[in-house]
Amino acid sequence: MARRVGSDGARTEAAIREAALRLIARIGYEALSMRRLAGEVDLGAAALYRYFPNKQAMLFSLLKCHMDELLSAWDAARPARSVPARQRLEAFTRFHIRHHLPRAEGVFLSYMELRSLTPQNFAVIEAMRRRYESDLAEILEDGAGAGTLAAAHPRVKARAIIAMLTGITTWYRDAGPLSPRDVENIYWNMVARMAGIEVKEVA
């Protein structure tokens, strides 16, 4: 019954979002009741409706924020199109890993719970996903055009790369033997080879 002192709606909302992310990742959206979520942050269930109009809106908000963060972070990190495709591909690879590794729960959610969204909400998230994927495909296409990357079927390759990179979050653990930097290097090595870039084996 540790009730927070002082009124700070913003902090409370953050705590709710955090708990929701964690619980939905662990047990799933449908399995998570508003009562349990509220209990996790020491509130009555009714109090949640001060922060979200309903359960679906809460899920959508979580997924939308996840994608907003991803797209704006990538917008800030992406190299200009004048940069050679090889370097842009490396930048994408390292960015994707660096961004997703500390967000395993959000990643999990944002493609396990797509089916729990209403069609309209789903369409919004799906469009954002496609935009991100297209950015990678563009890099591969540019490299193929310039003859610096082996990128036949760039859209298929883009999906393959993203699936491979995103899969890291299903096994990576902070306490494990590999540092984030190690993971970056190992995966960049694989992506580079996939794109026909000659690279040395990583230690």
Place this chain on the structure above:
Amino acid sequence: MARRVGSDGARTEAAIREAALRLIARIGYEALSMRRLAGEVDLGAAALYRYFPNKQAMLFSLLKCHMDELLSAWDAARPARSVPARQRLEAFTRFHIRHHLPRAEGVFLSYMELRSLTPQNFAVIEAMRRRYESDLAEILEDGAGAGTLAAAHPRVKARAIIAMLTGITTWYRDAGPLSPRDVENIYWNMVARMAGIEVKEVA
């Protein structure tokens, strides 16, 4: 109300499993009620309990069958260890795609609904998954030992390859422009490159 004529428990059970697979893949295990599942096969909800002791056992049965099928199919298809690693890697890649492409719903289920399993049931499925993954890792290790494959970090690489290949089921459509054989070729090209095998671009 098209009631089946004649009593054929086996056929009914198959219909239930099929409907369950389809519906859980679409809306999720928690979101699927026994009443709705029963309705889909023109039964009352109570009738389902003749085929499965409870809902959890049904889910487990579906996932267990999926993994049994995978492992026994791979046992039948896997090349002997005396075969060069490069060919075994190609065999694995083509097998994985060929086996999974027509089983998109089962694939989806069998790693979206892992969290809906009880701990004991989860442990069973997880062990089967690891066995499959280890088989691929062994191929990479053998190739690294023989100097024919670039396979530093074989366990990481095995996970990367499986994530990449399994991801196909999220976008592949029968009506799409690529035949299963096309997909096999494109992905084998990528896997081969990842493993340091020199291959030509696929058309």
Place this chain on the structure above:
DNA sequence: ACTTGAATTGAACGAGCGTTCACTTAAACT
């Protein structure tokens, strides 16, 4: 025609669901 036994039903159980609402608390402002 009669019996058997598997298949299936409708009704019911207690529990939990998302959500609403009138009401209380407590912080902030004048």
Place this chain on the structure above:
DNA sequence: AGTTTAAGTGAACGCTCGTTCAATTCAAGT
């Protein structure tokens, strides 16, 4: 000190959930 307003409560609503069970249907065996 008194007013305003945001934050949170507890009870309730209507509904659906997984599951059980006595009763019934119906194909098959005699």
